[in-house]
Amino acid sequence: MTLRIIATGGTFDKHYDPLSGKLIFADSVLPGALQRARIAQDCVFEPLMAIDSLDMQDHQRQQVLQSCRQSAEARIVIIHGTDTMRDTAAVLGAAALAKTIVLTGAMVPYLSHDSDAFFNLGFACAAAALAPHGVYIAMNGQLFNWDNVTKNRRQGRFETLG
Amino acid sequence: MTLRIIATGGTFDKHYDPLSGKLIFADSVLPGALQRARIAQDCVFEPLMAIDSLDMQDHQRQQVLQSCRQSAEARIVIIHGTDTMRDTAAVLGAAALAKTIVLTGAMVPYLSHDSDAFFNLGFACAAAALAPHGVYIAMNGQLFNWDNVTKNRRQGRFETLG
Amino acid sequence: MTLRIIATGGTFDKHYDPLSGKLIFADSVLPGALQRARIAQDCVFEPLMAIDSLDMQDHQRQQVLQSCRQSAEARIVIIHGTDTMRDTAAVLGAAALAKTIVLTGAMVPYLSHDSDAFFNLGFACAAAALAPHGVYIAMNGQLFNWDNVTKNRRQGRFETLG
Amino acid sequence: MTLRIIATGGTFDKHYDPLSGKLIFADSVLPGALQRARIAQDCVFEPLMAIDSLDMQDHQRQQVLQSCRQSAEARIVIIHGTDTMRDTAAVLGAAALAKTIVLTGAMVPYLSHDSDAFFNLGFACAAAALAPHGVYIAMNGQLFNWDNVTKNRRQGRFETLG
Numbered sequence: 001m002t003l004r005i006i007a008t009g010g011t012f013d014k015h016y017d018p019l020s021g022k023l024i025f026a027d028s029v030l031p032g033a034l035q036r037a038r039i040a041q042d043c044v045f046e047p048l049m050a051i052d053s054l055d056m057q058d059h060q061r062q063q064v065l066q067s068c069r070q071s072a073e074a075r076i077v078i079i080h081g082t083d084t085m086r087d088t089a090a091v092l093g094a095a096a097l098a099k100t101i102v103l104t105g106a107m108v109p110y111l112s113h114d115s116d117a118f119f120n121l122g123f124a125c126a127a128a129a130l131a132p133h134g135v136y137i138a139m140n141g142q143l144f145n146w147d148n149v150t151k152n153r154r155q156g157r158f159e160t161l162g
Numbered sequence: 163m164t165l166r167i168i169a170t171g172g173t174f175d176k177h178y179d180p181l182s183g184k185l186i187f188a189d190s191v192l193p194g195a196l197q198r199a200r201i202a203q204d205c206v207f208e209p210l211m212a213i214d215s216l217d218m219q220d221h222q223r224q225q226v227l228q229s230c231r232q233s234a235e236a237r238i239v240i241i242h243g244t245d246t247m248r249d250t251a252a253v254l255g256a257a258a259l260a261k262t263i264v265l266t267g268a269m270v271p272y273l274s275h276d277s278d279a280f281f282n283l284g285f286a287c288a289a290a291a292l293a294p295h296g297v298y299i300a301m302n303g304q305l306f307n308w309d310n311v312t313k314n315r316r317q318g319r320f321e322t323l324g
Numbered sequence: 325m326t327l328r329i330i331a332t333g334g335t336f337d338k339h340y341d342p343l344s345g346k347l348i349f350a351d352s353v354l355p356g357a358l359q360r361a362r363i364a365q366d367c368v369f370e371p372l373m374a375i376d377s378l379d380m381q382d383h384q385r386q387q388v389l390q391s392c393r394q395s396a397e398a399r400i401v402i403i404h405g406t407d408t409m410r411d412t413a414a415v416l417g418a419a420a421l422a423k424t425i426v427l428t429g430a431m432v433p434y435l436s437h438d439s440d441a442f443f444n445l446g447f448a449c450a451a452a453a454l455a456p457h458g459v460y461i462a463m464n465g466q467l468f469n470w471d472n473v474t475k476n477r478r479q480g481r482f483e484t485l486g
Numbered sequence: 487m488t489l490r491i492i493a494t495g496g497t498f499d500k501h502y503d504p505l506s507g508k509l510i511f512a513d514s515v516l517p518g519a520l521q522r523a524r525i526a527q528d529c530v531f532e533p534l535m536a537i538d539s540l541d542m543q544d545h546q547r548q549q550v551l552q553s554c555r556q557s558a559e560a561r562i563v564i565i566h567g568t569d570t571m572r573d574t575a576a577v578l579g580a581a582a583l584a585k586t587i588v589l590t591g592a593m594v595p596y597l598s599h600d601s602d603a604f605f606n607l608g609f610a611c612a613a614a615a616l617a618p619h620g621v622y623i624a625m626n627g628q629l630f631n632w633d634n635v636t637k638n639r640r641q642g643r644f645e646t647l648g
Contacts, residue, residue: 016433018335019478019480033281037282037302038301038303038319040321041304043303108340108342112433114435116198118284121281122281122282122303126284126285126287126288129304130289130293130305131292138288139200140201141165141201141203141287142201142203143288178509180593181639181642185509245507273600274502274595318504360601361602361627362625363626363627365628431524439522442604442605443519443523443605443608444523445605445608446605446606446609446612447608447612448608448612449608449627450609450611450629453628454616454617454629464527466615467615467616
């Protein structure tokens with residue numbers, strides 16, 4: 001099985017910039033994280049964009065969809081900001097591709113102490129390998145269907161609707 | 163869904179002891195790791211033993227089996243040393259419980275820079291949630307059936323047989 | 325010798341807040357850092373304030389001076405934001421206390437991968453123990469007199485004047 | 487001021503080897519640590535040997551002495567295992583070079599969570615810059631003269647004699 005991992009930015013991939021004192025995007029942490037994970041199978045990394053998901057526009061969600069559509073691999077993990085992860089998942093879900101697509105991200109940057117990022121990456125990779133075709137969000141140690149998930153912003157975690 | 167996580171020791175849970183200069187077992191890293199993972203679902207942690215898997219005896223594998231048998235949760239992750247992970251998996255596999263049991267561990271201790279432990283934990287949790295009843299080993303970003311896996315000691319990674 | 329360590333905030337002590345996605349102040353990292361440093365001597369920790377140094381007002385610099393003046397310990401390390409570290413150093417320098425006062429901070433938060441904070445803390449503690457009475461800035465592996473230092477903002481490092 | 491940093495191995499520089507499950511020496515962590523410290527001054531790194539200090543022989547201590555003697559820099563930090571740090575310090579102390587030589591090390595490897603290594607490196611660099619000519623041991627946030635220090639093995643810390 002070959003897996004495609006598409007990076008779009010988000011908290012997962014944020015770096016502290018010592019010059020501005022702000023969190024910015026620089027070289028993606030994903031290649032290093034995948035090596036550290038000691039993944040033995042083939043794994044294609046696609047650094048598609050590096051943006052805060054609050055800044056993601058419709059045409060960029062179409063780009064993500066395009067990458068999934070064109071992917072030779074039927075099992076895809078997308079690293080994405082948490083704030084609009086559900087919106088991108090909805091665009092992908094509506095397209096109903098014959099693929100297993102798992103969106104994940106992080107509540108704390110990979111490069112910060114106490115980050116959930118590396119756990120989420122592992123969870124998402126297994127979900128992409130095992131779940132039936134469909135679009136999912138993997139956060140908080142849970143796999144959600146794209147049409148039954150919301151981010152509880154006050155508590156900082158994902159939940160099923162209703 | 164409720165998940166049970168059983169710790170047995172192994173590289174995953176090794177600490178550096180400044181007095182002896184050796185790697186030892188101390189308080190398990192698992193409670194901290196699970197909190198860091200921001201798992202929202204119920205998760206029962208069972209610190210069963212803390213040993214090097216090369217030292218694991220038959221009666222201790224029976225203890226692991228007993229814990230799985232008695233577990234109220236049908237989805238179980240076992241943290242285990244990699245060297246005899248396959249042997250414990252075989253004991254559990256032969257018992258054919260109506261549960262999904264995923265053994266995982268680490269090639270580098272959780273507390274060391276560049277450890278694969280946290281990724282493996284995430285991978286194993288998703289596999290435990292998604293895979294059908296059976297006994298599995300989750301290592302190197304791959305899920306192996308208990309009866310078709312071996313540790314390639316020279317390369318330091320798990321592979322299917324033949 | 326007893327050492328006083330006064331925390332005022334700054335990049336050194338910033339935490340990533342998963343709810344707001346911003347860097348904030350929470351419980352100081354200093355007590356944990358001092359324990360990790362395995363300091364054997366007596367060490368008094370004074371969490372005076374927790375602010376960004378760009379927000380530090382005159383009355384707050386007076387508070388820092390007051391803490392130094394009242395300190396029973398003649399050797400003091402102050403954790404401070406880098407942007408106005410020199411301004412606080414100037415206030416302390418003008419007071420000409422019979423004490424050795426070393427200001428330090430970090431270009432990257434202690435809790436981030438690749439942070440210089442822990443090195444700077446060690447450097448500042450040694451400088452506080454060894455330098456004659458006076459006010460100093462310890463950054464970039466160098467000890468500067470308070471009246472001959474500037475932060476090169478473009479390069480993100482401290483230098484002597486002219 | 488230019489500083490020379492001589493690596494000899496010791497706990498500071500130990501790596502976990504996933505193949506053997508043992509702590510070994512590999513590429514020194516020092517070049518990375520010095521970059522992370524954002525040291526602005528010139529800094530010469532000399533990887534002299536990479537051994538456990540319990541294995542250090544007389545001829546190797548003579549090598550360390552030779553490196554110090556030949557050093558163009560009068561300020562030297564030596565990274566050394568803690569168990570026989572005092573013995574090497576005694577050899578260097580007896581030579582009475584007109585240089586400031588500071589030996590340091592770590593109780594926990596640099597690459598492990600909760601390591602004191604990076605703090606000790608900062609402490610030693612400041613001590614090398616500030617202390618008068620002589621040979622010192624910098625551990626536990628304290629600077630010891632080479633002829634008045636012992637490692638309390640039971641407590642895992644350095645103390646003055648008597």
